[in-house]
Amino acid sequence: MELGKTTSNKFNAYDVPQGVDIRGRYCEQFDNKILTKDALQFVADLQREFRNHIKYAMDCRKEAKMRYNQGGLPGFDPATRYIREGDWSCAPVPPAVDDRRVEITGPVERKMVINALNSGANVFMADFEDALSPSWENLMSGQVNLKDAVDGTISFHDKARNRVYKLNDQTAKLFVRPRGWHLHEAHIFIDGEPATGCLVDFGLYFFHNYAAFRQNQGQGFGPFFYLPKMEHSREAKIWNSVFERAEKMAGIEGGSIRATVLIETLPAVFQMDEILYELRDHSVGLNCGRWDYIFSYVKTFQAHPDRLLPDRVQVGMTQHFMKSYSELLIRTCHMRGVHAMGGMAAQIPIKDDPAANEAAMDLVKKDKLREARAGHDGTWAAHPGLIPACMKAFDDNMGNAPNQIQSKKREDAANITEEDLLQRPSGVRTMEGIRLNTRVGIQYLAAWLTGSGSVPLYNLMEDAATAEISRVQNWQWLKYEVELDGDGLGVKVNRELFGRVVDEEMARIEREVGKEKFKKGKYKEACKMFTRQCKAPALDDFLTLDAYNHIVIHHPKRSSRL
Ligand SMILES: CC(=O)SCCNC(=O)CCNC(=O)[C@H](O)C(C)(C)COP(=O)(O)OP(=O)(O)OC[C@H]1O[C@@H](n2cnc3c(N)ncnc32)[C@H](O)[C@@H]1OP(=O)(O)O
Numbered sequence: 001m002e003l004g005k006t007t008s009n010k011f012n013a014y015d016v017p018q019g020v021d022i023r024g025r026y027c028e029q030f031d032n033k034i035l036t037k038d039a040l041q042f043v044a045d046l047q048r049e050f051r052n053h054i055k056y057a058m059d060c061r062k063e064a065k066m067r068y069n070q071g072g073l074p075g076f077d078p079a080t081r082y083i084r085e086g087d088w089s090c091a092p093v094p095p096a097v098d099d100r101r102v103e104i105t106g107p108v109e110r111k112m113v114i115n116a117l118n119s120g121a122n123v124f125m126a127d128f129e130d131a132l133s134p135s136w137e138n139l140m141s142g143q144v145n146l147k148d149a150v151d152g153t154i155s156f157h158d159k160a161r162n163r164v165y166k167l168n169d170q171t172a173k174l175f176v177r178p179r180g181w182h183l184h185e186a187h188i189f190i191d192g193e194p195a196t197g198c199l200v201d202f203g204l205y206f207f208h209n210y211a212a213f214r215q216n217q218g219q220g221f222g223p224f225f226y227l228p229k230m231e232h233s234r235e236a237k238i239w240n241s242v243f244e245r246a247e248k249m250a251g252i253e254g255g256s257i258r259a260t261v262l263i264e265t266l267p268a269v270f271q272m273d274e275i276l277y278e279l280r281d282h283s284v285g286l287n288c289g290r291w292d293y294i295f296s297y298v299k300t301f302q303a304h305p306d307r308l309l310p311d312r313v314q315v316g317m318t319q320h321f322m323k324s325y326s327e328l329l330i331r332t333c334h335m336r337g338v339h340a341m342g343g344m345a346a347q348i349p350i351k352d353d354p355a356a357n358e359a360a361m362d363l364v365k366k367d368k369l370r371e372a373r374a375g376h377d378g379t380w381a382a383h384p385g386l387i388p389a390c391m392k393a394f395d396d397n398m399g400n401a402p403n404q405i406q407s408k409k410r411e412d413a414a415n416i417t418e419e420d421l422l423q424r425p426s427g428v429r430t431m432e433g434i435r436l437n438t439r440v441g442i443q444y445l446a447a448w449l450t451g452s453g454s455v456p457l458y459n460l461m462e463d464a465a466t467a468e469i470s471r472v473q474n475w476q477w478l479k480y481e482v483e484l485d486g487d488g489l490g491v492k493v494n495r496e497l498f499g500r501v502v503d504e505e506m507a508r509i510e511r512e513v514g515k516e517k518f519k520k521g522k523y524k525e526a527c528k529m530f531t532r533q534c535k536a537p538a539l540d541d542f543l544t545l546d547a548y549n550h551i552v553i554h555h556p557k558r559s560s561r562l
C-alpha cells in the first residue's frame, strides 16, 4: 500500500480508547500501524499522568520570563549548588552509542530516513522538531517510516528516477527528537484537550518500536532520544518520569531509555548539571543547540535594549558567550561521564559553484576542527555531503578512541562565570542584515506552511531554529529602533523602513522563485504572519505557535468513535 493513501474500513474511523478523539484524516495505514488502540491508551496514560506537571513547568517559564522582562538575568541557582558541586556521575554510556563522532539530522521523511541511516554517520537524529513541519500527514507518516526503519523493512521507490532505496547492512544508530513541551497536537484530543505534542511523538514511537529497537539497534538498550528546548531541570525531571513510566509499561530494565538533551536556551546553560542529575540514569549527554540558543538569547533579553544582537551572520561560536557555553558544556558532560555533542554548521554543499562550495566546506572543516579540539565527542551534519569533512576532523583528533569523555576534562572551564555566559555579542548591524532576515524568514515560513520544515536557502540549511533568529532579530531591532551602524549611513530601523524592506524583499523573492511558484506558494500568507510577528508589541514566544493554526486540518467527519 502507498504511504498515506486513504482507504475505507467498515467505519472509516479510528478505534480509540475512552476519552481519546482523533481529529486527523483517517488512513488505514496510520490506523493499522500507528494509531492502534493500545498505543493510544499508552499516550493517554502519559497525558493524564503528566499534564499537570507540564502545565506547572510552562507556568514557571512564564514567571521566569516576567523576571527577565523586569530586568532580571538568568544565573546559577544557589539552591542547587549541592548538585553542581556534588560528586556523582551519570550511568555508563551504552556500548551501542559509545562512538557518536558524526550525527546526521533530518526530518522523518521516508527517503531521507533511508539516506540518513545509510549515510555513514554514526547516528541519525530523526526529527519531529526543528526540521519538521508538524502536519498530521508528516507526523503520522513519519511514525510509519520510523517503524519500518526500526523493523529493517523500510524501502522507497523514486518513480521519477526509477530508483529503489533500501537500508544497507550497516546503518547509523537512530535517535528520535520529539517536539518541545510547548507544542500541542491538535489532531488528537484527550479528555477534551489537545494532547501534548511531544508525548504523542514519544509515546507512539516508543510503544511500537522499543522491542525491535533494543534487539536490532541498541544492543539491549534504548530507544534513544534527543530532547529539545528545555529551560529548566524540572522539565528534565518530567522526561525522566515519562521514561520510567514507559520502561515500566514495557517491562524493561530501568535506565534502558537514553536521551541527549539539547542545551539550546539561555536559562538552561545555568542548569546543565541539574538537567544531567535529573536524567542521570537515562542520560547520554548534552548537545550545543547553537541556533535555538542564539534565538533564546534574544528572547530572554527581549526587554533589555542594551543587549541587542549584531547581524545574524556575525553571531558565531567565537563570540565569547557562545565559546563559554560550549566549553562549559564539555566540562559538565565529561565530569559526569557522558557525551558533549557539538552543534550544526549551517553550510550545505553548493552544487553549481565549485569555488563557493570549497569556501563553504572550508568553514565546516574549521568549525568541526574547533569542536574536536575543544573536546566535543561528536558533531552534527545537516547533509550527507558534509559527513567526510566532519568525520576527518574528529578522526584526526580522537584517533581510535570512541570519544573524549576521559581525555578532555576541560578543568580550565570550571572558572567560566555568569558574566562569561551572558557577555554581550559584538559586531555591527546592517541593512543587508534586516533584508536577509526578512527574505529568509518569509521563505522559510512559506515552505513550512506547505509541509517542509527544513529547506536550503542561499546555500544554507534553514529550519525552525534559524528562522526564529531572523524573526526575533527583526523584532528586536524594530522594537528598539536600532541604528544600522554597519553601513555608515546611520539609518534607524522603524516601521516605515521595515515596510519598505518587506515590499522590496517580497519583490525579490518573486523574481528569484519565479511568478508561477510565487503565485502558487504560500508567500503572501507567510509574509503577513512574519511581518505581524516582527511588528508585534510583545514578542510571540514561538514563530510556529501561530503558524501551526494554519496547518491544522480537522477531518470533516468525526474520524474516531468515542
Ligand atoms: C538547528 C537544528 O535543529 S539542525 C537540525 C534540524 N535540521 C535538519 O535536520 C536539516 C537537515 N537537512 C536537510 O533537510 C537538507 O539537507 C536540506 C533541506 C538542508 C537540503 O536539502 P536538499 O537541497 O534537498 O539537498 P540535496 O538536493 O543536496 O540532497 C542530495 C541528496 O542528499 C539527501 N539528503 C540531503 N540532506 C539529507 C539529510 N539531512 N538526511 C538524509 N538525506 C539527506 C537528499 O535526500 C538527496 O538524496 P537523493 O540524491 O537520493 O535524492
Ligand SMILES: O=CC(=O)O
Binding pocket: 130, 262, 264, 288, 289, 290, 291, 292, 293, 343, 344, 465
Ligand atoms: O536544534 C538545534 C539548534 O541549533 O537549535
Ligand SMILES: [Mg+2]
Binding pocket: 130, 228, 262, 264, 289, 291, 292, 465
Ligand atoms: Mg533547536
